[in-house]
């Protein structure tokens with residue numbers, strides 16, 4: 001199912017939650033909506049679901065205008081952060097629910113429903129747990145049931161709103177992999193809301209970054225990380241050292257820090273350098289090293305420039321010993337924007 005969102009506006013009172021939002025989602029794509037709290041992610045997901053209607057603009061499913069169609073008519077599958085499972089029903093009954101409530105010729109036979117539930121339990125690796133009740137499952141297992149239940153009705157699109165938000169980091173990571181595997185197995189167009197950039201970059205084919213109701217950039221995880229189009233995207237996606245300074249003749253300067261500014265015009269500017277884009281260089285700017293801490297195969301280095309700006313560097317562990325006392329650093333790559 002391809003989805004087109006065209007110039008969608010949504011206000012709550014006078015507050016614009018979505019402002020001229022446009023987005024094209026390809027058939028079978030897994031897209032993450034990423035942004036800070038209050039940026040409009042949930043509102044956009046609800047507009048796509050048909051749980052909220054826009055003030056202006058259009059939503060198209062496969063070239064058909066569904067802007068004001070109900071959620072049921074759109075055949076969307078939904079997974080929320082809270083496990084919205086029916087407590088008094090077994091796992092199997094929960095998964096079968098959307099099929100059980102169908103009427104007439106739309107309702108599959110009992111045998112067919114049992115087969116589909118078994119397939120879905122296998123898909124999310126919960127075989128043998130169909131007879132349990134939600135209270136007898138872990139948080140991660142409940143979300144896998146919620147995912148199966150959303151998939152049972154063979155939705156045209158699967159929408160997930162922070163589905164792993166309430167789970168601990170390890171379970172989140174494994175469910176992320178699981179969702180990707182399930183997506184690849186089913187091919188359902190999937191839109192996933194998260195405020196966790198690592199989750200978005202790890203999971204999605206493309207990431208749409210929202211800031212105050214506006215989409216600032218849509219791109220592959222590599223594009224939004226390596227070629228951020230705005231200071232907001234650069235600061236939000238991935239780690240970065242941030243400097244406020246001035247561009248003059250193609251160089252950015254902020255106190256002791258000097259960086260290539262590319263084609264940015266002379267004037268006030270803001271610059272970002274990823275910690276792994278800094279390296280030792282005889283003609284670099286001086287940094288006094290405060291601390292080196294090993295993190296697995298990498299080492300994180302904390303330092304400070306002569307005029308007191310904090311600098312973070314990430315290096316491979318075998319280079320860590322070189323970072324003692326005072327060193328000189330230069331940036332392999334800097335992102336500079338007019339301020």
Ligand SMILES: Nc1ncnc2c1ncn2[C@@H]1O[C@H](COP(=O)(O)OP(=O)(O)OP(=O)(O)O)[C@@H](O)[C@H]1O
Pocket residue numbers: 012013015016017035036037038039040041042043044195
């Ligand atoms: N029903 C509503 N009534 C009034 N304001 C609302 C309503 N729903 C959302 N808003 C406001 O619209 C803005 C966008 O909210 P939304 O829930 O879409 O953001 P979000 O990016 O999903 O945030 P979070 O990550 O915190 O869930 C927020 O400022 C929010 O307070």
